[in-house]
Amino acid sequence: MTDSPGKRLRSFRSQTGMTQAELASSIGVSPGAVAFVERDERLPSRTFLQKLNAAHGISTDWLLDGTGEMQRVERGAINKEQLSAEKFKMVPRMELSVSAGAGVVPVQDTYSDALAFSVDWLKKNAINSELSVLVSVKGDSMAPSIPDGSLVLVHLPEKSIEQEGIYAFNRGDASFIKRLVPSAIDKTGRPGSIAIISNNPIFPPEVLTGRDLNELRIVGRVRCVMTTL
Numbered sequence: 001m002t003d004s005p006g007k008r009l010r011s012f013r014s015q016t017g018m019t020q021a022e023l024a025s026s027i028g029v030s031p032g033a034v035a036f037v038e039r040d041e042r043l044p045s046r047t048f049l050q051k052l053n054a055a056h057g058i059s060t061d062w063l064l065d066g067t068g069e070m071q072r073v074e075r076g077a078i079n080k081e082q083l084s085a086e087k088f089k090m091v092p093r094m095e096l097s098v099s100a101g102a103g104v105v106p107v108q109d110t111y112s113d114a115l116a117f118s119v120d121w122l123k124k125n126a127i128n129s130e131l132s133v134l135v136s137v138k139g140d141s142m143a144p145s146i147p148d149g150s151l152v153l154v155h156l157p158e159k160s161i162e163q164e165g166i167y168a169f170n171r172g173d174a175s176f177i178k179r180l181v182p183s184a185i186d187k188t189g190r191p192g193s194i195a196i197i198s199n200n201p202i203f204p205p206e207v208l209t210g211r212d213l214n215e216l217r218i219v220g221r222v223r224c225v226m227t228t229l
Contacts, residue, residue: 044063089116
């Protein structure tokens with residue numbers, strides 16, 4: 001029976017063959033937002049309904065009340081093959097690890113091990129999906145811009161700190177996602193000092209110089225933040 005918004009949304013997704021992550025990516029929301037609606041733990045927001053209608057032609061009346069047709073006739077259902085044809089690339093979820101050579105290891109206990117990103121968006125931002133990972137942020141040191149529990153896309157090739165940015169890195173026996181600000185960059189592109197800055201003002205900045213710079217092992221640069229409002 002599809003007698004609730006969540007069941008109707010799940011019915012539509014099942015017909016198209018999309019995972020929660022793929023549907024979420026196609027309409028620009030988090031997988032958690034889709035999961036909450038499908039479990040009828042929250043009603044879809046106006047923005048959610050608008051995005052679902054724009055991307056897949058889903059009728060708001062049908063989703064909320066079960067009245068009318070599911071989709072606008074001219075849109076048609078989007079299946080996994082069409083999703084692929086519309087040029088989406090999958091980026092896997094990983095965990096930061098000080099013991100891994102590349103600094104990341106696969107996530108073992110998650111409902112989805114990858115999310116879909118538009119090829120056009122990846123090209124526009126010069127991001128290689130095959131050299132990118134999604135990492136879950138733990139803690140509030142980068143709040144409010146990167147809240148606890150957010151997912152960030154880390155681009156692994158960007159390990160050289162030649163410009164200010166938010167980076168994932170290992171230091172000692174811990175992993176971090178912080179803003180790094182280089183200064184006094186020499187001809188080889190190596191900075192003479194690096195300031196480690198948290199967006200949350202209650203965490204004081206730290207400046208590394210000299211041999212202390214060798215403590216940083218850069219995993220990659222954070223290029224995208226995904227969080228649930």
